[in-house]
Amino acid sequence: MPQLDPAPWFYILAYSWLVFLTILPAKTTTHIFPNNPAPEDPKKPTTQPWAWPWH
Template sequence: MPQLNPNPWFFIMLMSWLTFSLLIQPKLLSLTSTNTPTNKTTTTTKTTSWTWPWI
């Protein structure tokens, strides 16, 4: 059964994993920028009670 022979597929998986982790991933991480944290002021909203027309 050729599916059980890991010889060519293990090497392909290992090379693709190394390519992704060493070459592609640092390039992708340098392109994504994280949001800088900002201080937000808390605003309080004044709520009014509901006036029921049938009361």
């Protein structure tokens, strides 16, 4: 049964994990967001109570 022969698939798996663990983290950590998040307003908004018409 050739699908049980791990010879070529183990090297493909090891090489793909090598790529995932070395190249991709470096690319994702250097990613720069185009817009920096704005700081929150320190004042909390005041809400007005609403008069329910059926009460």
